[in-house]
Amino acid sequence: MNAPNKSGWKPQMEVSEDGLHNGPQTSTGNRALMLEEPLLFEIGHAEVTGVDLPEIDGNAPTRLGGLERTEAIGLVGLTEPETVRHYTRLSRQNYAIDLGLFPLGSCTMKHNPRLNEKMARLPGFADIHPLAPQQTVQGALEVIHELGEWLCKLTGMPAVAMSPKAGAHGELCGILAIRAAHTARGDAREVVLCPESAHGTNPATAAFAGYKVEDIPATPKGRVDVAALKARLGPDVAGVMITNPNTCGLFEKDFREIADAVHEAGGYVYCDGANFNAIVGRVRPGDLGVDAMHINLHKTFSTPHGGGGPGSGPVVFSDALAPYAPLPFVKENDDREFYLVEEERVEEVGPSFGRMTAFHGQMGMFTRALTYMLSHGADGLKQVAEDAVLNANYVLRSLEDLLHAPFADSGPCMHEALFGDRDFGGDLSTLDLAKALIDEGYHPMTVYFPLVVHGAMLVEPTETESKASLDEFIAAFRNVAERANAGDETMKQAPYYAPRRRLDETAAARKPKLAWSEPGD
Numbered sequence: 421m422n423a424p425n426k427s428g429w430k431p432q433m434e435v436s437e438d439g440l441h442n443g444p445q446t447s448t449g450n451r452a453l454m455l456e457e458p459l460l461f462e463i464g465h466a467e468v469t470g471v472d473l474p475e476i477d478g479n480a481p482t483r484l485g486g487l488e489r490t491e492a493i494g495l496v497g498l499t500e501p502e503t504v505r506h507y508t509r510l511s512r513q514n515y516a517i518d519l520g521l522f523p524l525g526s527c528t529m530k531h532n533p534r535l536n537e538k539m540a541r542l543p544g545f546a547d548i549h550p551l552a553p554q555q556t557v558q559g560a561l562e563v564i565h566e567l568g569e570w571l572c573k574l575t576g577m578p579a580v581a582m583s584p585k586a587g588a589h590g591e592l593c594g595i596l597a598i599r600a601a602h603t604a605r606g607d608a609r610e611v612v613l614c615p616e617s618a619h620g621t622n623p624a625t626a627a628f629a630g631y632k633v634e635d636i637p638a639t640p641k642g643r644v645d646v647a648a649l650k651a652r653l654g655p656d657v658a659g660v661m662i663t664n665p666n667t668c669g670l671f672e673k674d675f676r677e678i679a680d681a682v683h684e685a686g687g688y689v690y691c692d693g694a695n696f697n698a699i700v701g702r703v704r705p706g707d708l709g710v711d712a713m714h715i716n717l718h719k720t721f722s723t724p725h726g727g728g729g730p731g732s733g734p735v736v737f738s739d740a741l742a743p744y745a746p747l748p749f750v751k752e753n754d755d756r757e758f759y760l761v762e763e764e765r766v767e768e769v770g771p772s773f774g775r776m777t778a779f780h781g782q783m784g785m786f787t788r789a790l791t792y793m794l795s796h797g798a799d800g801l802k803q804v805a806e807d808a809v810l811n812a813n814y815v816l817r818s819l820e821d822l823l824h825a826p827f828a829d830s831g832p833c834m835h836e837a838l839f840g841d842r843d844f845g846g847d848l849s850t851l852d853l854a855k856a857l858i859d860e861g862y863h864p865m866t867v868y869f870p871l872v873v874h875g876a877m878l879v880e881p882t883e884t885e886s887k888a889s890l891d892e893f894i895a896a897f898r899n900v901a902e903r904a905n906a907g908d909e910t911m912k913q914a915p916y917y918a919p920r921r922r923l924d925e926t927a928a929a930r931k932p933k934l935a936w937s938e939p940g941d
């Protein structure tokens with residue numbers, strides 16, 4: 421049952437006029453076992469707490485040595501069971517990979533194996549501190565080192581920086597290394613080239629690092645226009661940032677030719693390796709002329725998106741950029757001891773550009789990713805890529821008769837199937853189809869990205885879905901696609917059955933209300 425409603429909070433569930441949602445309105449706002457949940461401030465009481473603090477030690481004058489608050493600050497409390505229920509109910513209003521297939525393209529929402537979780541919780545990894553003496557955390561340093569070696573082997577690159585905390589952070593790391601390399605040879609270049617199909621973080625990173633960003637067009641087949649790129653190369657171009665496989669779900673077949681041309685013009689090649697899960701074990705980016713590439717551990721190596729601590733976006737480097745890689749990093753000496761190379765040892769490695777972060781703080785991610793690698797082995801990882809590609813092609817070919825698939829003629833896709841809204845009837849849009857998919861019980865796919873396709877819908881099923889779960893998803897998707905093509909206007913009101921109906925997304929983004937206030941304030 422819901423807690424008492426003391427603040428005028430009103431149930432949000434409505435009876436809609438179209439007859440699609442015509443059950444009685446309940447007094448609680450609950451719908452069967454889907455429970456409405458007010459905010460803590462609406463259900464808590466200042467005098468309630470779920471915590472019992474120990475008695476004050478008889479000899480100590482006060483519990484916190486005089487730092488206690490002297491007056492109440494208006495925080496409300498709940499009993500322990502109420503607290504547990506509050507957060508459990510909130511969690512049930514969200515969708516999760518542990519609830520069902522999560523088709524977000526470019527995000528790789530795949531199963532997080534429980535073995536990884538078990539390893540990450542071992543106290544030798546979970547309970548250590550970045551400033552612990554290095555001889556007391558040899559096992560953890562070895563995990564970082566071994567994971568780095570796997571990444572170098574899988575990518576065919578000689579060096580790796582493990583400290584970046586996300587994909588975009590890795591991009592910045594790579595671009596700073598490129599700038600350091602140019603600066604070291606007294607060559608101040610100002611421009612970074614990004615294909616127009618680039619992930620948004622690519623131009624943002626280059627701009628953040630102080631570069632001017634210039635677009636390179638895509639061909640009608642969805643790949644980088646090589647001729648246009650070559651024509652733009654020159655002494656002001658510091659480098660290119662290219663996502664491979666690209667955001668249209670296609671492999672950039674001309675990557676080697678592009679890399680050679682960029683190198684010849686004195687630039688460096690940054691590869692956005694976020695989509696490495698499509699090619700791991702099959703392609704080594706080092707063989708394609710890449711100088712720096714980040715890897716999103718949460719995408720390729722199954723670490724959770726938000727895993728109770730910082731994320732991880734390691735960056736692999738070519739010989740040309742390795743000397744500029746950030747500190748600290750782990751090395752092994754001849755006695756099989758592991759140690760951190762920090763500023764005072766920089767002569768061992770070269771003129772690093774500095775630090776991306778203070779510490780390697782992502783032990784949870786490192787442990788999970790290495791567990792994933794060791795439990796799959798090299799052949800298993802190759803199969804990960806093959807199955808991810810197979811599943812995406814199954815989705816593509818199962819829907820292309822209903823949905824515009826702009827690059828279906830370019831051959832098999834990689835790990836993502838891309839569709840557009842060209843064939844929708846009436847004034848229905850991709851957003852309407854996405855909202856209708858929520859009523860079918862699925863989180864929507866990525867929408868309106870990549871920008872090169874009108875009303876883009878990017879579906880990444882990942883390799884962890886069985887054929888049975890793909891078939892269920894495809895059936896649901898076909899249902900909403902048929903309705904969209906027929907111009908079914910009721911889709912404009914979807915979702916009908918979600919805890920909240922259609923939200924004002926523009927106001928939510930432009931005028932976020934981040935603090936609670938008494939109703940009427």
Ligand SMILES: Cc1ncc(COP(=O)(O)O)c(C=O)c1O
Nearest residue numbers: 526527586587588619621692694
């Ligand atoms: C192609 C691509 N590049 C970069 C990123 C940025 O990675 P992160 O979200 O870890 O910063 C993503 C994220 O999904 C991506 O898909």
